[in-house]
Amino acid sequence: VPCTWAESGPSDSTAIGGVDVHVHILVQKGRGDRQGPPPRGKPGDGRRPGRGNSAGMENKDSDSGYEEAGRHLVKKMAENGVAKVLLMPPPMTSENAVPGTTDQLFGLARRYPKQVFVAAGGDVLNPMIQEIDAENVTPQVRKRFEKTAEDLVGRGIKAFGEMTALHFSFNDKHVYEEVSPDHPLFLLLADLAAKHDIPIDLHMEAVQNKMPFP
Numbered sequence: 001v002p003c004t005w006a007e008s009g010p011s012d013s014t015a016i017g018g019v020d021v022h023v024h025i026l027v028q029k030g031r032g033d034r035q036g037p038p039p040r041g042k043p044g045d046g047r048r049p050g051r052g053n054s055a056g057m058e059n060k061d062s063d064s065g066y067e068e069a070g071r072h073l074v075k076k077m078a079e080n081g082v083a084k085v086l087l088m089p090p091p092m093t094s095e096n097a098v099p100g101t102t103d104q105l106f107g108l109a110r111r112y113p114k115q116v117f118v119a120a121g122g123d124v125l126n127p128m129i130q131e132i133d134a135e136n137v138t139p140q141v142r143k144r145f146e147k148t149a150e151d152l153v154g155r156g157i158k159a160f161g162e163m164t165a166l167h168f169s170f171n172d173k174h175v176y177e178e179v180s181p182d183h184p185l186f187l188l189l190a191d192l193a194a195k196h197d198i199p200i201d202l203h204m205e206a207v208q209n210k211m212p213f214p
Contacts, residue, residue, distance in 0.1 A: 070108040074115055088119035091126045091164035091203050093175055098123065106155065119159035119201055120152045121189075126163050129185045130177050137184040145185050149192050160193055161201025168205050 077085065087108060089101045102120045109116045128145055149160065165186070169176035179186075193200050 066104045066108060067111075070111060070116070073108075074112055077115060084115055084117060086117050086119045086158055086161075086201075088159070088161040088201060089122035091122045091130075091162045091167055091177060093130050093177065094127045096173070096175055097127055102152070117158045118156070119161040120155075120157045121149065121160040122162040124148055124152075125160065125185075125189065126177075129163065129183055129189075130179055132185065134180065134183050142184070142188060145188060146192065149189065153192075153196050153198070157198070159199045159201050160189060162203050163189070163200060164203035166205045166207075167203055 073085070077083070087105045089097075089105070092098075101123045102118070105118045105120070109118050125145065125148060128141070128148075132141060152160070163186075164177050165179055165181040167175065167177040189200060
């Protein structure tokens, strides 16, 4: 997909071919095979169909953990001839979002300013899209969403991400997310991305045929 490279910024209209090499670095025990939504909650327990529930998920990240990951990342980039990378939070919900994630990523970008760049929104914008039904998107909600997005742009993000319309769950702490791609907040985000000439990183599941869910 043609894109303006991160270091050039919106003022440079030169388009180059972009390749998304999408990598997760995870530490986990075991791996489930659940690809559908979690069990529906009982009435009144606060759980909504089609939303991930990851209460009790432990945050094992720390400042030193990010620093170590950054050193390892830059080392591997050099070994494999990778010049630049975009780091971004995965698509989260309010139940598994980790406060400060984007700040940690910006810390790495400051440490490696010519190699590491930041995309953001997966931990603050995506939860709003996943959890606010389309009919409940009021002018106040739109204003709050837009302010959050503009604040990220002001900090120098190079893309909005990672967002999702469909995200399968593969273990008990891996949330299932599903929302219509034409959700009003997705449409607003598209307008904001066009306004600032930055892309949206959208996670999707390429489901070729109809498939049963557990």
